[in-house]
Amino acid sequence: MRMLCRAVTRIFVAAAVPAALLATAPASAVTVERVVSPGGIEAWLVRDTMVPLVAIEFSFRGGAALDPEGKAGLADMTSSLLDEGAGELDSQAFQQRLADLAVELRFSAGTDTIRGSFKTLNRNRDEAVELLRDSLTAPRFDVDAVERIRQQIMVVLARRSTDPDQIAERVWWKAVFPDHPYGRPVEGTPQSIAAITVADMRQLLRERFARDQLIVGVVGDITPGELGPLLDRAFGALPATGKPVRLPEATLRAAGQTFVISQDVPQSVVQFGQPGLKRDHPDYYVGYVMNYVLGGGGFSSRLYDEVREKRGLAYSVYSYVSPMDAAAILAGGVSTENSRVGESLAVIRAEWARMRDGGVTAVELEDAKTYLTGSFPLRFTSTDSIARMLVGMQYNDLGIDYIDRRNGYIEAVTREDVARVAGSLLQPDKLTFVVVGNPQGVEATAAAPDIGG
Amino acid sequence: MTLISLGRRLVVAAFLVLTGTAVPAGAAVFNPDSFTLDNGMKVVVVSNHRAPVVTHMVWYRAGAMDEPPGRTGVAHLLEHLMFKGTEAYPDGVFSQIVARHGGRENAFTSQDYTGYFQSVAADRLELMMELESDRMTNLVFLQEDIDTERQVVLEERRSRIENDPGSRLGEQANAAMYMNHPYRNPVIGWEHEIRALTRDDLMQFYRDWYAPNNAVLVVVGDVTVDQVRPLAEKYYGRIPARELGPRIDWREPPAKAAQLVTLADPQVRQPSWSRRYHAPGYIYGATGHAYALEVLAEILGGGTTSRIYRSLVVEQKIAAGAGAWYNPSSRGPTGFGFYGSPLPGGEIAPIEAAMEAEIRKLLRDGVTADEVERAKARLQAEAVYARDSLRAPAHSLGGGLVIGMTVDDIEAWPERIGAVTVEAVNAAASTVLRNDATVTTMLLPTKEGEGL
Numbered sequence: 061m062r063m064l065c066r067a068v069t070r071i072f073v074a075a076a077v078p079a080a081l082l083a084t085a086p087a088s089a090v091t092v093e094r095v096v097s098p099g100g101i102e103a104w105l106v107r108d109t110m111v112p113l114v115a116i117e118f119s120f121r122g123g124a125a126l127d128p129e130g131k132a133g134l135a136d137m138t139s140s141l142l143d144e145g146a147g148e149l150d151s152q153a154f155q156q157r158l159a160d161l162a163v164e165l166r167f168s169a170g171t172d173t174i175r176g177s178f179k180t181l182n183r184n185r186d187e188a189v190e191l192l193r194d195s196l197t198a199p200r201f202d203v204d205a206v207e208r209i210r211q212q213i214m215v216v217l218a219r220r221s222t223d224p225d226q227i228a229e230r231v232w233w234k235a236v237f238p239d240h241p242y243g244r245p246v247e248g249t250p251q252s253i254a255a256i257t258v259a260d261m262r263q264l265l266r267e268r269f270a271r272d273q274l275i276v277g278v279v280g281d282i283t284p285g286e287l288g289p290l291l292d293r294a295f296g297a298l299p300a301t302g303k304p305v306r307l308p309e310a311t312l313r314a315a316g317q318t319f320v321i322s323q324d325v326p327q328s329v330v331q332f333g334q335p336g337l338k339r340d341h342p343d344y345y346v347g348y349v350m351n352y353v354l355g356g357g358g359f360s361s362r363l364y365d366e367v368r369e370k371r372g373l374a375y376s377v378y379s380y381v382s383p384m385d386a387a388a389i390l391a392g393g394v395s396t397e398n399s400r401v402g403e404s405l406a407v408i409r410a411e412w413a414r415m416r417d418g419g420v421t422a423v424e425l426e427d428a429k430t431y432l433t434g435s436f437p438l439r440f441t442s443t444d445s446i447a448r449m450l451v452g453m454q455y456n457d458l459g460i461d462y463i464d465r466r467n468g469y470i471e472a473v474t475r476e477d478v479a480r481v482a483g484s485l486l487q488p489d490k491l492t493f494v495v496v497g498n499p500q501g502v503e504a505t506a507a508a509p510d511i512g513g
Numbered sequence: 514m515t516l517i518s519l520g521r522r523l524v525v526a527a528f529l530v531l532t533g534t535a536v537p538a539g540a541a542v543f544n545p546d547s548f549t550l551d552n553g554m555k556v557v558v559v560s561n562h563r564a565p566v567v568t569h570m571v572w573y574r575a576g577a578m579d580e581p582p583g584r585t586g587v588a589h590l591l592e593h594l595m596f597k598g599t600e601a602y603p604d605g606v607f608s609q610i611v612a613r614h615g616g617r618e619n620a621f622t623s624q625d626y627t628g629y630f631q632s633v634a635a636d637r638l639e640l641m642m643e644l645e646s647d648r649m650t651n652l653v654f655l656q657e658d659i660d661t662e663r664q665v666v667l668e669e670r671r672s673r674i675e676n677d678p679g680s681r682l683g684e685q686a687n688a689a690m691y692m693n694h695p696y697r698n699p700v701i702g703w704e705h706e707i708r709a710l711t712r713d714d715l716m717q718f719y720r721d722w723y724a725p726n727n728a729v730l731v732v733v734g735d736v737t738v739d740q741v742r743p744l745a746e747k748y749y750g751r752i753p754a755r756e757l758g759p760r761i762d763w764r765e766p767p768a769k770a771a772q773l774v775t776l777a778d779p780q781v782r783q784p785s786w787s788r789r790y791h792a793p794g795y796i797y798g799a800t801g802h803a804y805a806l807e808v809l810a811e812i813l814g815g816g817t818t819s820r821i822y823r824s825l826v827v828e829q830k831i832a833a834g835a836g837a838w839y840n841p842s843s844r845g846p847t848g849f850g851f852y853g854s855p856l857p858g859g860e861i862a863p864i865e866a867a868m869e870a871e872i873r874k875l876l877r878d879g880v881t882a883d884e885v886e887r888a889k890a891r892l893q894a895e896a897v898y899a900r901d902s903l904r905a906p907a908h909s910l911g912g913g914l915v916i917g918m919t920v921d922d923i924e925a926w927p928e929r930i931g932a933v934t935v936e937a938v939n940a941a942a943s944t945v946l947r948n949d950a951t952v953t954t955m956l957l958p959t960k961e962g963e964g965l
Binding site: 090108111112115151152155156159160162164179181204208211212214218221223224323324325327357359360368369370371372373374375397427431432433436437438440441442443 | 634669
């Protein structure tokens with residue numbers, strides 16, 4: 061059955077365990093080992109013998125933000141083609157081999173990385189790793205497969221071009237980052253997708269798919285001694301070095317602007333946001349805790365209480381923090397019947413101001429801490445989710461003992477910290493709003509940027 | 514709080530479907546322990562000691578199909594109200610307590626059932642049981658809460674249905690699919706009936722169906738059955754069994770006419786086509802075909818190497834996407850479906866013709882032994898992957914038991930898939946796909962000059 065989940069909680073970066081709250085600290089249940097292959101490839105490993113399988117999550121530094129001018133969507137399209145034929149096997153043969161071996165293999169592009177997910181039953185491990193290796197080092201890019209994937213992306217773009225949620229998101233990013241790659245859609249545009257060539261994709265592989273750009277996390281029923289040679293078989297044929305990632309810092313524009321895109325739908329979709337704190341900012345955790353109270357906390361946040369619980373203005377209302385390589389945002393969304401949009405936005409602005417002026421209460425802070433720390437072990441329930449965390453820890457340079465230390469960062473946040481950071485960071489008058497629909501009580505302050513389509 | 518739209522795939526197959534190598538015959542899936550409390554509440558426990566956490570779920574055999582006539586949406590609105598409060602835990606403190614203890618929670622409503630769950634540190638299991646058992650019988654219905662939550666649900670309906678032409682078409686097509694069975698109504702309800710629901714409607718539905726003898730408890734995680742049993746007896750066992758509401762054994766009369774449901778909208782840029790055949794499931798109709806139909810759906814529509822994708826997308830190059838689905842996991846009648854969408858600028862007619870040709874070819878030539886073996890192996894491998902989380906066992910067991918399957922049925926799933934033969938697949942295909950009383954949908958762009 062297709063379960064439609066609410067879009068309220070989007071921000072679980074990582075949390076940790078409060079010794080005070082939990083009898084057993086899950087941190088101690090997880091031992092992260094650093095494994096270096098004979099060929100010099102490093103991976104972080106958590107051994108877990110519960111199910112006879114292995115999950116490998118990996119990232120290459122540099123994502124869609126590095127797509128060349130006019131070729132937006134290159135990283136995404138390349139990712140989609142890596143399992144569409146490699147080595148001796150054409151698309152159908154490769155897919156059949158994956159299916160027969162029950163291998164899960166997926167690639168996806170984000171703004172700052174290209175990610176791979178691989179999962180195999182242990183009994184098929186050796187053959188499965190060959191498929192992983194070939195997808196990384198010998199993708200075929202046969203013309204049939206390339207044109208098929210190109211058409212499929214075009215169809216997705218056509219669908220999104222009239223979807224109010226997608227329009228709101230794309231306009232927001234374009235308005236806020238008009239002069240930076242972050243303003244371009246990861247999936248590209250019809251024009252840029254049409255312009256991408258096989259040569260572009262091969263160049264991307266040469267520049268990005270290199271061992272010095274690679275980060276690997278492994279979880280499953282495998283020993284360090286077994287993992288070493290496996291890493292060499294999977295990744296050893298990649299070139300040692302790639303092109304260094306250089307992305308200019310991005311400045312957020314359109315502060316305080318409201319953009320309205322008219323669409324004949326009964327409910328307006330709203331995206332809003334402002335600058336946030338980057339992952340290595342000394343106050344990152346303060347902002348993280350503050351956002352939980354403001355709008356990050358699922359069924360218990362100020363935005364949820366004020367917009368949904370008290371006024372019934374929306375089914376979904378939330379805020380989230382998103383630290384990226386070249387910028388950071390504190391953003392959110394809400395969807396409200398056209399006639400009440402003005403009211404929703406006023407409530408959100410008021411909550412922004414209340415947090416700026418008053419910070420959080422002692423009870424709110426304590427509740428935030430016990431949630432953010434206590435929910436941490438929920439991230440350790442499947443091999444792939446643990447492996448993703450291992451990649452994130454390496455990507456953000458958090459240290460191999462991060463899981464044990466993480467808790468302390470949350471616990472250390474004080475009311476004074478939140479008041480200080482909220483007072484300087486939150487700017488209700490500088491929020492950038494994008495509204496798609498026929499909203500009442502909302503005035504556009506400028507013409508919306510053109511997103512094509 | 515979420516809503517499950519009417520079945521795309523079954524609960525078991527949702528987690529037990531991908532790709533594979535054969536599981537030895539007789540291999541079980543989750544190895545659960547199960548027992549029944551004196552009041553009739555079923556309990557299932559799956560131990561998984563990877564992390565010191567548990568998922569705690571209560572499923573009620575009460576969904577949209579159990580709503581009285583004219584009261585669509587009451588099951589779902591009640592699910593929302595379950596978070597509002599009891600005398601012991603008023604004013605939304607339920608969610609505050611769960612969050613304060615590091616728990617994540619949610620709930621969902623489908624045609625067949627309503628479920629509530631929390632994922633939390635294992636040593637908080639008792640607290641979750643105290644809270645969940647309390648709201649099984651002690652819910653307070655404040656008019657003010659009902660009025661606010663009704664607005665929330667109307668916003669939810671706008672988000673899910675009204676703002677999306679594909680969903681609006683799906684809702685209409687569903688009503689065409691079922692002439693008599695309440696599956697014809699959307700889970701979220703029709704707007705005018707959501708607006709008209711009263712406090713009495715909500716209280717009546719709650720009294721009729723929220724009882725231990727109509728519920729299944731599932732606990733998955735870092736616990737043992739010996740730890741769960743005394744807690745379940747203490748909290749859920751204290752609630753007496755009750756007489757349930759009148760349960761109607763809905764039967765769908767034979768469909769005798771093909772129907773076409775089309776929707777043209779300026780919001781549509783990319784046309785799409787679907788066709789749904791009436792089909793039996795695990796519980797309803799000619800249930801002996803269910804496992805063979807799962808294998809058939811895998812052969813026809815299981816990913817990029819399936820017959821339909823290969824034919825329409827890879828070889829003929831007329832579709833951007835195409836496939837088939839089957840959902841056997843429902844209390845009532847179900848469907849076997851096909852879908853496809855053309856390449857940019859393409860028309861629907863060639864998609865429909867190519868799909869019909871594939872179905873004719875299947876009925877004429879049948880499937881091959883190689884196709885059946887590969888499909889079975891892929892499905893069975895899912896059973897291994899399904900053990901690699903807390904969510905899959907909780908949903909497979911809870912969702913299966915609440916619709917009327919047994920633990921043995923769910924554990925025997927790989928074995929029953931393994932027993933499917935070429936002849937069984939061909940017989941199932943013939944039974945389902947020779948009945949032309951189908952529902953076909955077309956989602957179309959508004960033509961130039963129309964609807965402006």
